Amino acid sequence: MMDLQTLLSDTLAGHRLTIDEAAFLLSTSGRDVYSLFAAADEMRDRKVGDTVTFVRNQNIHITNICKNLCGFCGFGRKSVAPDAYRFGKDEVQQQIRDAMNRGVSEICFLSGVHPAFHLRDYLLFMEWTHEIFPDVHIHAFSPDEVDHVARQDGMAIPDVITSLMEGGLGSMQGTAAEILVDEVRDVICPAKVRTGRWEEIIREAHRLGLRSSATIMYGSTESFHDRAVHLDRIRRIQDETNGFTEMVLLTFIHQKTPLHHQGLVSYGPTGRDDLVTTAVCRLFLDNFDHIQVSWPKIGVKMSQLGLLAGADDLSGTMFIDAVTGDAGADVGEVFLPEEMEHVCADIGRRLQERTTLYQPVV
Secondary structure: OOHHHHHHHHOOOOOOHHHHHHHHOOOOOOOHHHHHHHHHHHHHHHHOOEEEEEOOOOOOEEEOOOOOOOOOOOOOOOOOOOOOOOHHHHHHHHHHHHHHHOOOEEEEEEOOOOOOOOHHHHHHHHHHHHHOOOOOOOEEOOOOHHHHHHHOHHHHHOOOOOOHHHEEEEOOOOOOOOOOOOOHHHOOOOOOOOHHHHHHHHHHHHHHOEEEEEEEEEOOOHHHHHHHHHHHHHHHHHHHHEEEEEEEEEEOOOOHHHHHHHHOOOOOOOOHHHHHHHHHHHHHHOOOOOEOOHHHHHHHHHHHHOOOOOOOEEEEOOOOHHHHHHHHHOOOOOOOOHHHHHHHHOOOOOOEEOOOOOEEOO
């Protein structure tokens, strides 16, 4: 039988958590959550001090047509759906102009994986972007998209990644990970890239010098043990590549998703679960400096509490996130730095703007 206080004390003293210990911590409830949060907050303080970071960014939507149509997603559409769209150059460049006028430093392509897209399409999107906004950092293209291009164009993974880098890609989105356990993926995203392939692509990106985020999409059908296995895989990759910039926590938004409509999931994660998972990420991922809360998914107030449970990054200004909205989240589309500063000052923390790769912006 594990003892929470002993485990937390040992972890702060240098013990590296195991999968079973992480699963145990994820089940923490009642007053014990305060001890867990305090330990995670202590670890955060040792890693990064009292600084809370954010990036000025904007999501750019290109299409909601997607080959995957995952059970946890309310955004993707078949090409014949009446509300399906695929924007052309004029529409995409108008979004880019809006982003430039807002003074962002990072652009994220947030779109479906269109079954007809080839490498030339992804290169064209970056060309359209840099034509309008030459200096902006492009953070895009998940391992699932890289896998799609490799299959579409009969290319090797290193050649796809190298072509994207040469075309202007600044860093890779560590999305399409969800939970890196194939038995879970069989239920929530059966058409998406498999666990081993996701890891192969991320490792290759890191080997080629392309850094990426890491993500966990939690609270759908997985167990606490599955989450711990996912974190262990991420930690092992980081041990060997040091290519992840941060861990991004993505709570499952259930209201308008197929998993919910089919009766496979009745509810998404609770607030306890959001904060406990944040704390466990901080304590388990001892080779990460940065743990990011996703304010579009859990809201600004819960994000502030996440900063007291091990997180140190507030993601970005965002401006638009149709993926989260279409899944049923009821949050705003922008988080201005002035409000971020207010939220941080309220808990005695200091806000710092950063680049995508976590360099301070002065």
